[in-house]
Amino acid sequence: MGWSTLNSNTNLELNREDVIPSRHSNPFATCWTRPGALPFLFAEGLTAELLIARLAANRWRGQIIGPHGCGKSTLLATIAPLLRAAKRRIDVVDGFEELSRWRRWSKRLTCRWWNSGLLVTAHRSVGLPTLMELSPDQELVRRLVSQLCERTATGLSAADVDASSARHGSNVRETFFELYDRHEQLARARVNRRRQRA
């Protein structure tokens, strides 16, 4: 996978003072990285359809587990159209373990009573069949960054991305925040060098 640093058609080549600020100034701005803005990237062999099939095989009950910032909400946003197409009653709860024990118990009972499916996300197992356990690795982060940089080039190198990913582990959200800062740093350093030369 190649990394573009300076693309002849990007804003980075221009004096930053000439650049009109917009959401395209930084590919890691929250408008591009928030859940729903980026499609979920499945690992090799996994697809959204397969996930729905697993859910169906477990009588429409399941959990998606993973640590902070690993993409659980993004995954829900990605599979939402398939859930609707299933034409089945399904309750989706994002952050199931944040409900009280009583609410969790009553939710499960209510779903059983109404013969409704239940799909939840959580940081740890809440007793439902595990459909997917998210653990983003460096390769996934590289792919996500590559996608983000299709719209706006960045001066970041693959080493920058790998180092940030290694620091934050599976918390992709924090990785993006750090890469945001790094992109800003590089862009402004470039402007400073140009000013000094001028």
Added chain:
Amino acid sequence: MSTPSVRLTLDEASGHYQPGQRLTGRFMVDGSKPWAVRASELSVMWYTAGQGEEDFSVHYFDRLVDEPGLPLDLRVPRRFATVLPQSPWSYDGRIVKVCWCVRLRLTLPQGNDSLTEVPFRLGSVPAVEESQGREESPESETQG
């Protein structure tokens, strides 16, 4: 479903404006036959980008609606004009950016929307430099 080819342009080629200056431009939709546009909404607005949630506010808003007997044919260029406010200025900060743009939203049949944006700069605040604001302890400064 294909989307219409929209041309949204500002009269000021540089895209740089000063507070209180008049912003003018035009928009139209290319095509040999008119698109079935239910409504068009043109906004002159600012929004924030960066590491925070997006805030935005609309300074100027104009809505054109397709009515029976008065069809909305956007192949004819439509002009718009507004006097820009004194604030907020465009700002290219580190974690907060204040961005101005002209946004055209076309409401198409079956609830689809087409969105086109042209950014512009209000004011003359330069981008924040990397070295600005770095914190150093006075004791370390004087011990050199």
Added chain:
Amino acid sequence: MPLRLRLFVKKRGTRRTSAPWQGMLGEVLLDVVLLSTGASFLYWLASRFLLAEEVTYGWWPWLVSVIPLALVVYGVVGLAVVLWESVTSAERRAAVAQRATDWDLSGVPARADRPDLPTVPPIDAVIDSPGVQLAYRLPIDAASGWVSATMAAVCLAWNTLVTIFVIQVVDSHMIGRPNWLLTWLMLPFVMAGLWTLVALGRQLLMTSVVGTTRLEVSQHPFYPGGRYEVFVSQTGRLQVRWLQVQLICEEHAVYQQGTDTRRATARVNREILYSGRKFDIEHGRGFETRCSFTVPARAMHSFAATHNAVQWSLVVRGRLSRWGDIERRFPVYVYPKAG
């Protein structure tokens, strides 16, 4: 088979896990339930008590009628909001809201000291207080003052509760029937209460020893490129290792991810207006200095939105022998130059 309404979906901020129309339908149902409940209750109340001709029930039925009335109002407003949001775009809603805030109430004179500057915070709190040496005395950042007040409130509440139980324990010992279980259980709470007393005492001592920091400015608001004077005074009995007065500009951004809130701050401008090292401040004499500064000509003005802000402050920072670091922050406002 249509999807059942997911009334228990935990909506995390503005993100959705269902189609927008389902959320809207849920809200409509809730508003209808509230409206019909309120209307039914109000009808029953009216027919049974309010409009009863045979017996008068006094004023209490009228007071109780506030409850169903509130439900009716909530239901009607909720339905109207859902309907409005379903047929309008975000830009149109924002434009209407903006126009509403721009309307002048008839009979209310325009405020001459507040030009029309969207997103620029007003400076009323600053220009309310005239200075002695210069035009205005700046109010200190409210957050600093709350520390002592909060500590005092916590100390008072905790020790009041602990004292009640301590009295019972002591009483039981004095009448010869000691309650040892309660005695041992109370010990950690008593220790915690003593700790809060010590912490509060130290905070108050520090406040009285370190004294008051006073900042006055020659003009306010500031403008880019403008030159101003600042007067600083510090009272107390202190051995100062170093002291600085700085003009700083910071960006603040808040990002909400469901129930998590991430706050980021970035300092983008710092100018040292005064810097002094190794001097003493004596009780009764205090420390005073006056200096001039220029706001950068192309500085960004003060900006405040719901989740993002650009804030300017005058900050007095220092390191004191025995008391460590202090920082007193005084918010100031930079207004954009008229175009």
